[in-house]
Amino acid sequence: MSRRSRAAGAAALVLAAALAAAAAPGGAGAPGAGSARVPAGLGVAWAPVTRVEGVPMLGANDLTRLLGASRTWRSDVRRMVLRSGGRHLTLTADNPFVIVDDRTLRLAHPVRSSQGELHVPVELVERLPREAGWPLLAYDAAARRVRVAPREGFVGTPRVAVSGARTTLEIPCERAEGAGVVGRSRARFRLRLPGALAGELPDSLPEDGLVRDVFATRSAGGVLLELALDPATTGFRLVADAARRRVLVSFTAIPEPGFEAFAAEGAAEPRPLRTIVVDPGHGGSDAGVQAEGVLEKSLALGLAELVADELQRRSGARVTLTRRDDRDLAQETRAELANRARADLVLSLHVGGYPGSRARGALAWCAPATRTPVAGAAGRAGGGREALAPLVALLPWREAALERAVESRALAEHVTAALERAGFGPAGVRERLPLALVGVHSPGILLECGSLTHAEDRARLLSQAGQRDLARAIAEGVLAWRQGG
Numbered sequence: 001m002s003r004r005s006r007a008a009g010a011a012a013l014v015l016a017a018a019l020a021a022a023a024a025p026g027g028a029g030a031p032g033a034g035s036a037r038v039p040a041g042l043g044v045a046w047a048p049v050t051r052v053e054g055v056p057m058l059g060a061n062d063l064t065r066l067l068g069a070s071r072t073w074r075s076d077v078r079r080m081v082l083r084s085g086g087r088h089l090t091l092t093a094d095n096p097f098v099i100v101d102d103r104t105l106r107l108a109h110p111v112r113s114s115q116g117e118l119h120v121p122v123e124l125v126e127r128l129p130r131e132a133g134w135p136l137l138a139y140d141a142a143a144r145r146v147r148v149a150p151r152e153g154f155v156g157t158p159r160v161a162v163s164g165a166r167t168t169l170e171i172p173c174e175r176a177e178g179a180g181v182v183g184r185s186r187a188r189f190r191l192r193l194p195g196a197l198a199g200e201l202p203d204s205l206p207e208d209g210l211v212r213d214v215f216a217t218r219s220a221g222g223v224l225l226e227l228a229l230d231p232a233t234t235g236f237r238l239v240a241d242a243a244r245r246r247v248l249v250s251f252t253a254i255p256e257p258g259f260e261a262f263a264a265e266g267a268a269e270p271r272p273l274r275t276i277v278v279d280p281g282h283g284g285s286d287a288g289v290q291a292e293g294v295l296e297k298s299l300a301l302g303l304a305e306l307v308a309d310e311l312q313r314r315s316g317a318r319v320t321l322t323r324r325d326d327r328d329l330a331q332e333t334r335a336e337l338a339n340r341a342r343a344d345l346v347l348s349l350h351v352g353g354y355p356g357s358r359a360r361g362a363l364a365w366c367a368p369a370t371r372t373p374v375a376g377a378a379g380r381a382g383g384g385r386e387a388l389a390p391l392v393a394l395l396p397w398r399e400a401a402l403e404r405a406v407e408s409r410a411l412a413e414h415v416t417a418a419l420e421r422a423g424f425g426p427a428g429v430r431e432r433l434p435l436a437l438v439g440v441h442s443p444g445i446l447l448e449c450g451s452l453t454h455a456e457d458r459a460r461l462l463s464q465a466g467q468r469d470l471a472r473a474i475a476e477g478v479l480a481w482r483q484g485g
Contacts, residue, residue: 044196045148049122049139055109056139057119058146060091066148067135080118087133091118098124100134122146150196152178155223157199158214160206165253167210171225172199176240178222179247182428184263185413189227189236191249192426197223210251219425220361226417235259263413263431264369264406269484271407276311276319276478277343279436280304281350281446284328289353291452297326299461300349303449306471307349314475315482317344335439345411345478346444348436351461352451360454361426362419364412365446367405368431407443415447415477422473424450424460447474 047062060080064071069084078093090099096110098120109121125137125146136149153174161168173179175194183190197216205211213228232253237260239248252259280300282288288296301323308319320341322334338346352363409431416427434446449470450457460466 044150044154044198046145049144049146050119052112052114052119055112056122056141056144057112057114058122058125060118060120062146063120063125066137066146078113085133091120093118100129103129147198149198152194152196152222154198155193155195158202158225160202160209160211162206162209166250166256167206167252168248168250169211169227171247171249172245173247174245175242176245176247177242179238179240181236181238181249182224182426183226183413183417184236184260184429185265185410186229186231186233186262187265187268188413188417189229189262190417190420191225191227191238191247192219192222193225193247194222210253217421217425218423219420222426224420224425226420233262235261263409263429266406266410267484271344271482271484273315273317273344273478273482275341275343275345276308276315276317277322277338277341277346277442278304278308278311278319279322279334279338279346279348281348281436283323283326286328289351289452291353291458294452294458294462296351296353296452299351299452301326303461303467303470304349306467307347307474310471310475311478315479331435331438334436338440338442338444343440343442343444345481346437346440346442347474347478348434348444348446350436350446350448352448353453354451355453358454360451360457361428362416362424362450363427363448364416364429365432365434365437365448366408366412366429366444367433367437369405369409403441404443408437408445411443411478411481412445414481415445415474418473418477418480419470422469422476424470424473449474 045066047058047066049056049058051057060071060082064082067082067084067089069082069087069089071080071082073080080091082089082091087101088099089101091111093113094110096107098105098107098111105124105127107121107123107127109123111121112119122139125139128134128137130136138147138149139145140147154172155174156172158169158171161170171193173193173195178194180192181190182192201214201216205214210230210233211227212230215226217224217226229251230253233251234255235252237250237252237258239250241248250259280297280303282297282300284297286297288300290296304321305324308321311317312319320337322337323329334348352359409429412429416429419425419427436446437444450461452458452461461470
């Protein structure tokens with residue numbers, strides 16, 4: 001679901017008019033009047049509009065799908081009723097009157113029957129009462145499509161501007177306050193935006209700018225923009241302008257106040273990958289997270305075996321596990337096993353759990369690529385997530401961890417980017433020394449592969465297909481890390 005950018009200067013998406021027209025009970029008069037351009041985008045459901053007797057129409061079957069409704073048909077009166085929750089919509093062939101819940105709308109043109117299906121004037125989608133809980137639909141007259149706006153809103157076409165040593169992306173975003181940076185490397189700077197991409201990525205990028213490439217990927221509840229930046233870029237700044245419904249992310253090639261530094265990065269050259277140690281978290285009397293009868297220790301072991309098989313097959317490296325059965329292992333034992341194997345890479349696999357929270361997705365913990373101590377309890381930022389006391393502890397920085405911290409951070413970025421692309425997001429990186437890697441002399445991460453207390457995550461983690469997809473995504477990230485950067 002990724003799309004590569006080609007060029008700058010695409011027209012900005014005009015969202016306000018579409019939202020106003022769709023939300024207003026009175027709507028626009030004639031179909032298409034005042035409709036806004038809502039280009040085909042990433043994750044936006046749509047249906048085609050056809051003309052029946054010269055009038056733009058939407059098939060009743062497509063309307064049912066877009067509204068997430070069920071339908072019943074009475075052939076004796078040629079009437080169809082669409083139901084969604086406690087809402088209902090009544091359509092009658094050759095009749096301009098449509099009943100929407102407790103109100104009656106008169107359309108400029110009647111509902112028509114054509115080729116065995118009812119067709120509804122698109123005027124209706126602009127007049128559905130949003131306050132009654134109906135999904136927001138927008139008619140794109142130029143593309144002849146009706147689209148559904150997600151609950152999180154639309155993300156529009158990014159505009160790129162260059163001013164001296166600074167390059168700025170301005171991104172229309174209805175819920176700008178939810179935007180955040182989730183990857184701070186220059187090679188793959190990652191920005192998560194709530195909503196669905198309804199705009200276009202730029203067709204080209206300014207040659208004198210700092211942004212070299214842009215990719216868009218669907219993420220849980222939003223869109224992930226992944227940017228490749230010029231190596232000369234020294235810092236970034238994110239401004240979420242909720243009042244103007246836009247996100248501004250700026251990059252600079254000179255030191256400027258208010259700009260944040262990028263994550264430390266290793267040399268852009270291939271890394272040796274002869275031996276990999278995969279460490280299934282917990283075991284024995286330490287069950288880890290428990291939810292709906294599922295134990296983290298068992299899930300981690302099964303997943304570790306799949307990841308080991310995938311890595312062995314695709315990398316050619318020797319892959320060993322710290323445990324292959326249900327047993328207790330002290331952290332010192334895990335570290336000793338990795339160090340004796342002379343591992344080039346260590347993956348400690350876990351899953352998360354957050355009672356009373358909606359937290360989901362993957363998270364990679366790595367040793368901080370800095371010698372500056374970080375105070376406080378380690379936990380997941382955002383969404384009211386609880387601290388991970390059993391899994392991650394802030395400890396005095398050890399030389400063994402710090403020596404390979406830059407490579408570990410790069411590994412975390414590669415793996416979480418691969419997980420996002422495979423649909424296992426949101427995926428983030430935390431620079432806190434994980435207890436599972438204390439004493440390990442190799443680059444490594446503790447990877448939480450999802451949350452057992454989130455229904456969607458749990459279902460995917462427990463399915464064979466989901467586990468195989470997850471193992472493949474982790475391997476993709478490791479192989480990308482091996483290439484350098």
